[in-house]
Amino acid sequence: MLTIKNLHASVDGKEILRGIDLTVNPGEIHAIMGPNGAGKSTLSNVLAGREGYEITQGEVIYKGENLLELEPEERAQRGVFLAFQYPVEIPGVSNVYLLKAALNAVRKYQGLEEVDAMDFLTLVREKMKLVKMNEEFLHRNVNEGFSGGEKKRNEILQMAVLEPALAILDETDSGLDIDALRTVSEGVNALRAEDRSIVMITHYQRLLDHIVPDFVHVLSEGRIVKSGDKELAKELEKSGYSWIHDAPEGETA
Amino acid sequence: MTEQSQQLEAITQKEYKAGFVTDIEVDSLPPGLNEDVVRQISLIKNEPEWMLEWRLKAFRHWLTMETPEWAHVHYPAIDYQEISYYSAPKKKTDGPKSLDEVDPELLKTYEKLGVPLDERARLAGVAVDAVFDSVSVSNTFKDKLAEEGILFMPISEAIQEHPELVKKYIGSVVPHKDNFYAALNSAVFTDGSFVYIPKGVRCPMELSTYFRINAANTGQFERTLIIADDDAYVSYLEGCTAPMRDENQLHAAVVELVAMDRAEIKYSTVQNWYPGDENGKGGIYNFVTKRAACRGESSKVSWTQVETGSAITWKYPSVVLQGDNSVGEFYSVAVTNNMQQADTGTKMIHLGKNTSSTIISKGISAGRSQNAYRGLVRIGPNAENARNYTECDSLLMSDTCGAHTFPYIEVKNPTAKVEHEASTSKISEDQLFYCKQRGLDAEDAVSMIVNGFCKQVIRELPMEFAVEAQNLLGLSLEGSVG
Ligand SMILES: Nc1ncnc2c1ncn2[C@@H]1O[C@H](COP(=O)(O)OP(=O)(O)OP(=O)(O)O)[C@@H](O)[C@H]1O
Ligand SMILES: [Mg+2]
Numbered sequence: 088m089l090t091i092k093n094l095h096a097s098v099d100g101k102e103i104l105r106g107i108d109l110t111v112n113p114g115e116i117h118a119i120m121g122p123n124g125a126g127k128s129t130l131s132n133v134l135a136g137r138e139g140y141e142i143t144q145g146e147v148i149y150k151g152e153n154l155l156e157l158e159p160e161e162r163a164q165r166g167v168f169l170a171f172q173y174p175v176e177i178p179g180v181s182n183v184y185l186l187k188a189a190l191n192a193v194r195k196y197q198g199l200e201e202v203d204a205m206d207f208l209t210l211v212r213e214k215m216k217l218v219k220m221n222e223e224f225l226h227r228n229v230n231e232g233f234s235g236g237e238k239k240r241n242e243i244l245q246m247a248v249l250e251p252a253l254a255i256l257d258e259t260d261s262g263l264d265i266d267a268l269r270t271v272s273e274g275v276n277a278l279r280a281e282d283r284s285i286v287m288i289t290h291y292q293r294l295l296d297h298i299v300p301d302f303v304h305v306l307s308e309g310r311i312v313k314s315g316d317k318e319l320a321k322e323l324e325k326s327g328y329s330w331i332h333d334a335p336e337g338e339t340a
Numbered sequence: 341m342t343e344q345s346q347q348l349e350a351i352t353q354k355e356y357k358a359g360f361v362t363d364i365e366v367d368s369l370p371p372g373l374n375e376d377v378v379r380q381i382s383l384i385k386n387e388p389e390w391m392l393e394w395r396l397k398a399f400r401h402w403l404t405m406e407t408p409e410w411a412h413v414h415y416p417a418i419d420y421q422e423i424s425y426y427s428a429p430k431k432k433t434d435g436p437k438s439l440d441e442v443d444p445e446l447l448k449t450y451e452k453l454g455v456p457l458d459e460r461a462r463l464a465g466v467a468v469d470a471v472f473d474s475v476s477v478s479n480t481f482k483d484k485l486a487e488e489g490i491l492f493m494p495i496s497e498a499i500q501e502h503p504e505l506v507k508k509y510i511g512s513v514v515p516h517k518d519n520f521y522a523a524l525n526s527a528v529f530t531d532g533s534f535v536y537i538p539k540g541v542r543c544p545m546e547l548s549t550y551f552r553i554n555a556a557n558t559g560q561f562e563r564t565l566i567i568a569d570d571d572a573y574v575s576y577l578e579g580c581t582a583p584m585r586d587e588n589q590l591h592a593a594v595v596e597l598v599a600m601d602r603a604e605i606k607y608s609t610v611q612n613w614y615p616g617d618e619n620g621k622g623g624i625y626n627f628v629t630k631r632a633a634c635r636g637e638s639s640k641v642s643w644t645q646v647e648t649g650s651a652i653t654w655k656y657p658s659v660v661l662q663g664d665n666s667v668g669e670f671y672s673v674a675v676t677n678n679m680q681q682a683d684t685g686t687k688m689i690h691l692g693k694n695t696s697s698t699i700i701s702k703g704i705s706a707g708r709s710q711n712a713y714r715g716l717v718r719i720g721p722n723a724e725n726a727r728n729y730t731e732c733d734s735l736l737m738s739d740t741c742g743a744h745t746f747p748y749i750e751v752k753n754p755t756a757k758v759e760h761e762a763s764t765s766k767i768s769e770d771q772l773f774y775c776k777q778r779g780l781d782a783e784d785a786v787s788m789i790v791n792g793f794c795k796q797v798i799r800e801l802p803m804e805f806a807v808e809a810q811n812l813l814g815l816s817l818e819g820s821v822g
Contacts, residue, residue: 135777138769159776160785169777175770179792185778188788192779228792245778 088113088284089134089154089253094145096133102143103129105309111253114281118295118320119288121306122328127288128172130306131255135169136162149253163189164196166252170242170259172288177229182241185229186211186248193249214247218274235262243274254278255286260294272297292324368427373420375399378527381426385496385530388503398516398526405520411683412712412744413652415625423590425528425561481545491536492547495563498534505536509567513596513633513660521592521627521654525561529594532562537572537603546802548577564595568603570636575606577805591650593628601636601663606644608801610809613649615816618707620679623651630657631687634666634695642669643686644800646809648816651680656714658687661695661723668697671797673809675816676709676741685715685746690726690756699730702794706737706817712744719756726756734764735793737786737817787814 089111096104103126111117121127133140134147136159147154154162177185191201202210215222218240230238239259246254256275260268275285275298287298295303295317303320305313307328313319322330369380378399382392407417485492491502499506516526533549549564568574591613597605607630616623626649632641643657659668670686688697697717705711711734719726734743745762767789775785791798791810798806 135773137773158781159773160779160781163777163779171774171777175768175774177771177774177789177792179795180788185775185788188780188784189778192781192784196779249778 088115088150089286090148091134092146092148094130094133094147095143096129096140097143098129098140103140103309104133106145107306107309107311109304109311111284111286113252113284114279115302116279116285116287116298116300118300118303118317119286119306119311120290120303120320120323125306126309127306128257129309131169131172131257131286131288134162134255135159135167160192163249163251164193166193168246168249168251168254170239170246170254170256172257172261174230174233174238174242176231176233178231180229181226182229183208183211183225186225186245189245190248211244211248214244217247217277218243219270220244236264236267239263240267240271240274243271247274247278250278250283252282253284253286255288257288258290259287260289260291268294269297292320295320368424371422371424373423373425373528377425381528381530384426385499387496387499390503390507391499394511394516395527398523399528401517402520402523402527405523408520411654411714412710412746413654413681413683415652415681418590418625420524426530485543485545488541488544489538490541490543491534493534495532495534495565496530498565502534502536505567506534506565509596509598510563510565511596513598513631514594514629519629522594522629525563525592525594525629529561529563532564532593532595533566534564535566535574535576537568537574539569540571541569542572543574546575546577548579550579560589560591560593562593564593565598566596566605566607567598568600568605568639570601570603572600572603574604575802576608577802578607578609579612579805579808589623590625591627593630595628595630595657597630597632597641599632599634599636599639599641599663599666602638603636604640604642605632606642607632607657608805609643609645609647610801610805610812611645611647611649611653612812612816614651615649615678615680616651618678620651623680624649626650626653626655628653628655630655632657632659632668634659634661634663634668634692636666637663637692638665638667639663640667640669642671642800644669644671644797645673645684646794646797646801646812647672647674647682647684648812650682653680653682653684655684656686658689659697660689660691661697661726662691663695664692665694666692667695669800670697670699670701670715671800672700673702673704673794673797673813674711674713675704675813676706676711677737677816678707678709680707680709682710683712683714685713687716687718688728689716689718689720690723690728691720693722693724694726695723696727697729699728699732700796701730701732702797703732703734703743704737704790704793704813704817705734705741705743708738708740710742710744712746714746714748716748716750717758718750719753719758721752723753724755726753728756728758730758730760731796732760732762733793734762735790736764736766783814786817790814790817 091107091109094104094107107130119127142155187207220240239262242259263271300317303315303317304311369377378395382395514522516523535547537543566576599605613624613626634641641659647653657670661668668688674682674684676682686699699715701713703711703713713732717728732745736743743764747760749758751758771789772785775788790813798809801809
């Protein structure tokens, strides 16, 4: 699905990603943890194609294609989805309008017909149940006046509608109350599939109790310094990141 | 230039789709302007003596006036002697009474523009008056409207058939002395629409006029007069296009609206005159005076405009709130791209008690264009409890464009409440990226964000116009952000 090799990226001449290697196979869930400022959001932005990053070395292969050569919308149409850490507000544009335009853009790429308004509503209502969102949110402007938790839920709703092959969730659990965390996790779990991979960025072990990852990686200072299974997250919770740095070099993956 | 800006630039380099020329035989007057030309126009139109006198008075006054220079626009002086003041498709008979008599070339022109004149072909009940250069070529649904006592016809016809109404109202809202272009228009206006809605009648369909400038070196001077008598209601739509030409062409219209007791007039414009090319060559000079009088108590006038075309726009649809409890509204989107210049806004003149007005202006500037909002809110000494709310937002799509706001507020009554809000922002890269990450290409993303920015205005437009306006917004900005 996704192979990242020795990826280096800088912003304004400052190197932020300093050699990332990561392979994600279909159906796998990877959790990425790491201290603030480590480069987690930078990695997601680079994968999604945000402007402003200079790729100085390395490559990213997604489904056999050089991902870094594609425009952001081309990546999205091919199934790369980013749930934003800070979803933006778009005044005057209703949530349902953006959702429908997005779905149709993806379908167009797939050579499918546009969905008509009625079928679309049926589909969205179905998906809204998944994240327990009230229909009222469809007609509100994109993220405008949404609470922090509502914004995150809305990201997962978009994911549910677009059914991406690779979903990158950047701190989707931050800002969620306990019930919302459960709901969102259930939503994500429902979207688990053999042909869908998920990369979750999080600071908290408790998310991983709900969505159990196949792999856990620690990203620090622009590199993946340690990889393991879900037990790694538990150790991190107990001992913090300093424990990683104190560990002998040989233990890093 | 960043990749984003390049994309935005690419998006805003659009093609003007209505830029073709119709090859048709015309009767026209040679270029030039003097009393004889005014007399000839009046003669061609077989006008009564009082109309000619009215024109001549305006013309003589115009000679004493000077071009206004206060607007934030720049252009070389116009030589009024080089313009032809009359151009009309050659007529087979005395003027088309039915579509069968309309030249097929003309029908094709309107079809290409998406304005079918065939009544059977029209979707919702929209009655259309089509003005081609100086004359009205087709007027649909006239008979149906007549059953309700509604008059909807070219103003030249109204002058013949309902002189008492025309005489009573023409110039009563925009007197010929009002300004330079209004005086010029009063002297040489050739056609335009006339609407009268009798007491207590709600006009059952949208009335619409479609203006088309075709002939080269011709000015279009249309004059529209709409009267809604007591308790009447009408929604009127106006659309405009012109061929692409290297020369600038002048369009100096006057629109007068009169709303009597409890009457309501909704006037919507989608203006897409040729804006000139990306270097500022050619395009329409759109110098228009639009004003409404809320004469009756509790009357209401709403202006809604989406202005995407013209090389220069100079236009301030205004409302004089004379009647107590009357309401004036102005909703505007003005888009400028490339070298376009727009100086537009409104005047709300509060004279009656408890009058209220709302101004929502959205300016979008791209390329090297200049976009100014100019608005006056005046509360007269007798306007007890007058209210105004003004919101003026500018969206910048490049680093080379300009957005300006000139609000003028004059309050002569201490009970007035006047609120003004203004904002200027650049189109946000975060919003663009967000939309692209969801699969939208740059063009659709810009169009979506811009339409969102303009929503308060677009939703005021009648349905079929709203769709057209949304498409136009996307098109006008093709090739622009940076
Ligand atoms: N556009 C930018 N300009 C300058 N510095 C940047 C820019 N984007 C990211 N950085 C820097 O890169 C580093 C990594 O940022 P990033 O947002 O990827 O961290 P993160 O791992 O997601 O942190 P958090 O856990 O706080 O979300 C930070 O030091 C940040 O300040
Ligand atoms: Mg982050």
